[in-house]
Amino acid sequence: MDYFLTEEQKMIQELAAQIAAEKVRPTRAKLDENDEFPWEIMKTLAQADLFGLYIPEEYGGMGGGIFENCLAVEQLGGACIGVATTFAASGLGAYPILLFGSEDLKHKYLPQIASGKRLAAFGLTEPGAGSDVSGIKTTAVKDGDHYILNGSKQWITNGGEAEIYSVLAITDRSKGARGASFFVVETGDPGFSFGKKEKKLGIRASATRELIFQDCRIPKERLIGREGMGFIVAMKTFDKSRPGIAALGVGLSQGALDLAVEYARKRVQFEKPIISFQAIQHKLADMATKTEAARALVYSIARFMDSNPNDVSKVAAMCKMYAADVAMEVSTNAVQVLGGYGYMQDYPVEKMMRDAKILQIYEGTNEIQRNIIGQELNKEYGRMKDTFF
């Protein structure tokens, strides 16, 4: 398929594909087996200028948009979404600053993130607050020129490895939905520490840790936007980041499909390559069709979002949800096509299947995505005066 990419977009795609092939594919099994954080690859991605694709040039980025970032994420995700999640999560951490931060915060942090010199992370989830973000308990209390944070964040991607954290905390519980605010917390801030690294089903190259705040004192200028905007910042950030998760799904699906087709052409049973069996062909046909459908959806939504339309929650949720479901299905079927070999760690598809599951859970579970789409439909149609009957 030709998606009519510009010269520059093709360059991004090629560069990310080269890094995926030369640096990620050969190391992914080892990173997975050892729960190893991919520092070497992060350095390579930094040197390749890929961390700043979506960041404006005035803050040291390449001045592209969500689409450019998706192109890179897709290629990396084709090799390993553990590595690609690490890369993409830095963007998730950067968006609150980029969208709502003061000029000072932007000038201070975005160039560091864009150059890849420092990784960012996004801290929202807590033990009692997953899908229901309003359940967070972490507090930030103003004390003169500082805020003092107390509480903890759970399962934070890049936790302990990143140096710049966008963190959501309650600033005024009495204000309900307008009582939370985002802050930048840096590694080394007094009272900020990390919990143990989590053991996971998949994306083991990605580090997931608890963030612990014990009378963590930060300058008041680290407030992102205004007090009380926290939940809006979170929602707008997810709108921007969800196409990236979808791109991970497209990459993973393509990676699994490539392996499955190549294998099916070579594996001989009953004296024929298994691809000659219609059952296998149909499986591959569905895998290929859904992968392409997911890609077409993500590309068109990412491009649409880069035109800065007003309300994107519905479409952002659609591409995340669809591409994640496709990735789970395609990788599961890739294991089936490879049979027992697919189940063995000697082949990369079992890892892809383990990895794919996270796409349906983080950045809002797929159920939550469907809730968002459903609620938006209800609103949209509620505004219509005409009837379709």
Added chain:
Amino acid sequence: MHIAVCIKQVPDTRNVRIDPDTHTLVRQGVESIINPFDLFAVEAALKIKDENNARVTVVTMGPPQATEALRDTMGLGVDDAVLLSDRAFAGSDTWATSTTLAAAIKKMGDVDLILCGKQAVDGDTAQVGPEMAALLDIPYATFVKKIDLGDGNSIRAIRQTDEGTEIWKLPTPALLTVIKEIGEPRVPSLRFKMRAKKAEIPVWGAADLGLDTNCVGLCGSFTQVVRIFSPPRRTDRILIEGSVEEQAERLFNYMKQSRVPGI
């Protein structure tokens, strides 16, 4: 500091075929790549640039398509590139190649260090580097695995030899040919790639280099390829194994059987 790196475009030897009749490389449909050792030379230059105030220029003699190879190295961070291309350069042997490259280095005027690969994977002679140094009348060292800048008027080169390592101090300007151990080539960067895409790459011909067309290309070559063939397979070989004593005994018996004179 100005560093010039000589790179050569070669057929991708990982998938070349040999024509069974003519025994020559089937070049058609074979992708061109940058000679792998020359990428190490580029990496060596960029490493110096990373830590010092240095400018890196790549130069290649080749057909117009070789511009792509030059742009690729600019994507890695090379500052400038020059293509040496002229109908008159066609058919160059190593001497004519070196003559042309040396003239280009002279024209640049301010080159302090010239880096080459240890050899080209197609021609494989490893002559071009040393020949250039001789033509330019500057010192050179081959098979270099590490380069340290000295006081500004000299460099230190660590050579890998079969016997071990040698540390050489060379006054600049100097020429070094490098090996793999100098460091894996880096990946390109998006900014450099975008700049490379737009970069104007000058093309210098014989006239620009002040070279007489009789001194370059086929006319300027002392050697000519008359015929290329794969040596016939020798079938009359046997392998003698065992301990040294056993091998000696078997060899002796074999020679006796074969009635080697004097045994």
